Amino acid sequence: MINTRRKIYTLLFFLAVLVIAFQATLTAKDIRFSGMLRSYAGSRISEGDISLTEQTLDLDLQGWGNITRIKINPYAYIMGEGDIDWGVREAYIDILFRDFDFRIGKQAVVWGEAEGAFITDIVSPQDLRSFILADFREIRIGVPAMRVNYYRGPLTYEVVWLPILVPTAQPGSDSIWYRESMASIADAELPEKKLRNSEVFGKIKYFSRAVTAELMAGYAWDDFPVMEGSLQTPDPFYERLTVVGGSFSSTLSSVVLRTEHAVYLDRAFTTMPSPGMFSTSDHHQLHSLVGLDWSIWGIGMSTQYILQYINDYNESLLTREYEHTATFRLRDSFFADTLTLELFGYVGIDPVDMLLRPSLTYSIEDGVEIKTGLDLFRGDEDGNFGKYENNSLAYISLRWYF
């Protein structure tokens, strides 16, 4: 019954979008309606089951006036059992002037130079319901925000104000990505919706032929809650987070160098000062990345080294003092880009574990592609990836863009 009602709501929702699209075509100077339909089936290698089946509809409506632009991005995930998860990832209005522009509404904000890591890119929270396997676009949660960009020569000044905290989305208890440790943070109470609880980020970006550099700062909430109380009665809550950071990219001979760094000032971490009891402790944390991109014989290559370090560490912290992670990507295309082979991997260094993501994508025709691949988790079960060893997946998906 609930499913039927959800399906009706979903249908009504998309009908409403179509009506808006039709209305917009009558009023806007220019309108574009596009999207993507995806069918996905994944099997856990250890179980041999078809544990994930999903149909995805992702729509994109954009309209342009003389100095305005709208974007609405509704989506629906239809799970194997018929459950529907739908919503609007982004819905905003741009007002574009010669030297500055405003963006008001629900939006995903992307900052920094890192690939597959979130260092200064922390304005939009993450959707981790499928761990970190979701597409780049889908792993970011749109947040209600007002953004102002001012352009002056090679400099761009950007300020983003978020009136409320939207936290990171964690897997539900019926998900293969769910871990018991997530239960205690699931009920974390959000800060009151007061002006004093809003978040603000600022960034200065320099863009020239030689370098792209960013300096940023933010007064925000940590998207991941911390805990006090006891194991039996945990008390999860969100803490303020102050961050300063920056990024840099440049071409050095035949190599593109990318770096990104952030210091989270007095970040709250959960500790266990005595068995079964939680507390919090504030520490500065450094999050740094150095990456290189290059190409040999047409094979695109990329590698990154990522360091996380907690200052003034003590043994009661539940987070490791150092985390070293490396990533790599190899990508090659054949037959005029119709066939693409890719291998992306994360390697945790202490403890040693990894996530390897080989994939093969074939473009059947323009806008239609079939993709098959593996998501292989290996290594120490205390590691960020090794703990999901039983979730190694083989998958196939078909995408149709329109």
Next chain:
Amino acid sequence: MFWKISLGLLIGTIFVGLLYSQANDRPSGQEVMENVYYRPTGDDMTADLNMVLTNSRGATRERSIKQFSRSTDDVDKKMMFFLAPADVRDTSFMNWSYHDGRSDDQWIYLPAIRRIRRISSNSKNDAFMGSDFTYDDLGERHPDEDMHKIIGEEEYNGEPCYIVESDPVGSDDAFSKTVSWIIKDKWIGLKREYYDESGEVYKLLQVDNYEEIDDYWVITDMIMRDLNRDHSTRITLENVKFNIGLRDNQFSERQMMQGPRF
């Protein structure tokens, strides 16, 4: 006898003089390629590009692109926005080509990751969006990046042409040399052969149409053939407009992400 010798000397002098004069009138290979590079193209230009990729079986794929370019005294800037097909829509590419001979700077905006990436110089030999053109082909190759010499003159497609051989100065190019057919006075390249290390032509660029629009010569139809793969890419230009008033700061990251609405 005296008169015969005098007449012979006179004819010989005139003949040598004519040869010398002809040699002096003919520009050097470097000058020819500089004339091509600096051919007037207006302050700025926009056009709609249609790119048709054809494989060895004759199957075709199309890409629609909106292009903008702007020239100043020291740099030529170009932006290309993909409008279709749907899976590459909103991808954009920007090229800055410098008149002082520095190698081009290039960026690509990938909407799937919402980021702009710099293109490394090695990647400039990679195929551009599956086509037979490389990223380097889409830039403006500066004459100083090659050593040029005229190796002949001939009429090609009814036009008198210089044949110019160009040897790359650097070592990071995919070709060992190119040979170009350049129309005299119009300074338009009609054909270019790309040679591999073994001295064989592996890629061929041919211009099938060019037009004078608003007093500027524009190539409106060209095809690049990959002879090894039996694959080709034809680019045609429509709606070509010059001097539409583009500003220098519009060739920016901001515009790459906002799309082709200036």
